[in-house]
Amino acid sequence: MASQSIFERIGGRDAVDAVVSDFYDRVLDDPVLDPYFEATDMDQLRSHQAQFISAVAGGPVDYDGDDMQTAHEGMGITEEAFANVATHLEAALRENGVPDDDVEAILTEVVAMEDDIVEA
Numbered sequence: 001m002a003s004q005s006i007f008e009r010i011g012g013r014d015a016v017d018a019v020v021s022d023f024y025d026r027v028l029d030d031p032v033l034d035p036y037f038e039a040t041d042m043d044q045l046r047s048h049q050a051q052f053i054s055a056v057a058g059g060p061v062d063y064d065g066d067d068m069q070t071a072h073e074g075m076g077i078t079e080e081a082f083a084n085v086a087t088h089l090e091a092a093l094r095e096n097g098v099p100d101d102d103v104e105a106i107l108t109e110v111v112a113m114e115d116d117i118v119e120a
Contacts, residue, residue: 005058006102013054015096020050023092032084036075056109057102069116082118086110 007016024046027033037045054061065071086107093103 006105007054007057007059007061010057010096010098010102012059013050015098016050016053016057016059019092019096019098020046020053022095023049023089026088026092027085030084030088032081033088036077036081053106056106067116068113072117072119075119077118079114079118082114 010016010019024042028037048063048065051061051063051065055063089110090103090107093106098106
């Protein structure tokens with residue numbers, strides 16, 4: 001079973017979609033984060049996020065969105081906002097039954113992108 005990807009272990013696309021849905025429910029309820037999404041096509045963003053999580057988790061999906069720096073350029077994302085997003089992602093992963101080791105592996109990938117997302 002260790003040879004399975006995280007994507008396969010957590011239940012594939014259906015599991016990723018559940019995590020993404022839960023994640024954005026949490027994000028949009030966060031007063032620090034909600035303003036970042038006021039003019040955002042949420043259906044498109046949810047689709048890109050599902051692609052991103054699937055790719056990070058080793059799924060048979062290639063992320064075709066912009067690189068993280070380009071996608072977040074000019075948004076004024078703060079360290080607080082980034083930390084809140086990571087917290088909500090962790091909660092959504094755990095709430096949807098993703099095992100601890102897999103949660104940590106996904107979060108490690110996300111945290112590695114902080115410098116490309118947060119504006120100094």
